[in-house]
Amino acid sequence: MARDTFSDLLWIPHTSHRVCQASEEKKDVINVKHYRCMTAYHAAYAPFLIRLVTLEDVSCLWGLPITGVPVTGTTDGRNAKGRLFELLGIKEHEQSDLLKKRGSERNEKSMELTFLKSKFRERFENLPVERDEDTLKWYVRAYILDLMSSSLYPDSGGDGIPLWYLDLIVDLDTPVQYNWGGAVLAYLYRHLCLATEPGRGSMYGPVMLLQHWSWTRFPVLRPEPQTKNWEPTWGTPSLDTCASFAYKWCCPHKYVSSSHYKTQGARIPRGQFQSLTEDHVNWEPYGTVYSKLPTVTQQGRPYYLYRGPLLFYWIVEHTYPDRCMRQFGLFQEIPVPEPLNRHTHVELHK
Template sequence: MTDNRSPEDPSVLYLQATHMSSNVSSSTVDDIVKVRRSDNLIWKLFTDNYVHNRVIAYLNHMGFYGVLECGSQVYDNHLITALVERWRRETHTFHFTCGEATITLEDVSIIWGLPIDGEAVTGVDVSNKVEEWQHICLDMLGFLPASKYLKGGHLSMTALYDHCMSNLVTDDTSEVDVVKFTCCIALMIIGGIMLPDYQGGSARLIFLQLLRDIDTVKSYSWGSAVLAFLYRELCNASRIEKTTIAGPLYILQIWAWSRIKCVNPDPDLDGLTLGLPPVDPDAFIPISLYGARWKIEFSYTYSPTHSIRIIRDSLDRMNNNEFNWVVYQKNDIDVKTITDSYDNKI
């Protein structure tokens, strides 16, 4: 690499002319790629304890609760930008001075606990009329959204949030209504955290096809879909004209914190020593997910957060010992519990 970001040999990395790293100059050195996120209303529902345990049990049954268990964090746009600059569309890897690396299915499975085997997450993206989508929502979600909340097969997160707040689940709620409420939450998780797109603040209704039978939701390879979606968004964002990025970037941020020592928010913490309570097999949710280890308040005292220049320089200087190539120890009790549990469920 001539400047640690541009390739010496263009025969392999042949897309450099359209890659954002070719545009780093004195006038653009501080430019960052901003994360578009759609998950604020989801976290509001959970942080304010509006979601009943009956719903959480169904979410766990569907395989989505691990995403919520990892919690919400502030995105470091500067760190994300530095990673995008080193992402190559030709190889789907980050090119560091110490070698190539990428986030894998194992990372997705262990960090978020999503299944990585099973049926593909796919479907027919039909062009329904607004009235048709309204009736589908009434059938599966339990309410008929106003037409202003529907656009191009997307449903506003605000409509989902308002419906949930007006129809909170209690001990007396019928099982049918609990399932429909859970589908609302699941759609918000998919569209706001796992597979958020550039629409921002909305969820794609195509995913309702996969939520119709709540007992088969966990049979889909959601982890594969998340990884493929992340790769696609990284590829799009690495183009020279892009200034924003969408996708499941929180899982990428956890991956970076776990593996790259110079961007870790606290040098005294690493992915193997962050404390969690021991796994209790009799607990309501028995799985302590790896990603939940990062659900703590960071001081960022030692981290180069919010400084793209410092992060770039740190990655330029990074040697092989500063990248954690083997994060997950299979004999680690939490990781073993996660992998065994999900292997048995699929």
């Protein structure tokens, strides 16, 4: 956090909500991969085996912790509203501009994202040369809020940041060790479920994670680095500060262009996915570089095969890594039956 310029970090382009809306464009795999065929296991099917986004993927791709206190709590933002100056440096006369309007009423549980991008960018883009500890913490909280609402837990609205997120980042000196990775996976699973509903034309949630997962494991629609033989430098400058595996997709890339996409839409890549064989899949993409991935990733390794519920506020989703053991280099046996009956599963998704 010692950098004087925050703009390329705090306001990185891919943290826009609009990036997290899936469409059926030629470079997008979200609607291509037959997610309407998914079941409660949140798995992608091919003619040979099930593939699943797991805690291992969250840990390796994004470097998020997958152990710790569940990300949950009250969803009443009124307490946080009274602490906006303390936590973000927003004066009282400015606070009414932060509230998201719903008709003639104002929603006290959501902060206006347009304010965050305009006012906060103007205010926080450059750290003052002479700054106190409180000012620095305002910058840090603003960055975390933007990251949570734009990349980790984006919703369909795209213009609001839930005020209750502030309750998670009050104490920056001795922060609570939350299970951020498990919450992201629960949020992704829930939106995968919602995307299977009839009539759904788009998907929200942390779809950038889904995109990184697909590029890492499947050759279809995978971009190529513009610089030949480019390789990421994992492990530097140290394992405590180095990039996660998804850094592989951060360099300038190019896509294979095809005029057929203009007339055929997603039919071509759908066929390509259906034509995949097991030899086309990178089952264990992290093995060769695992020792160079962040420390937090290596600490989470004992929990990759965790089978049970994942929590994010009101969302409860279950993960079943025993249904995709080949992703862990293990033999696939007959999975243990799902512990939830259909009625309980339906109730959890209301």
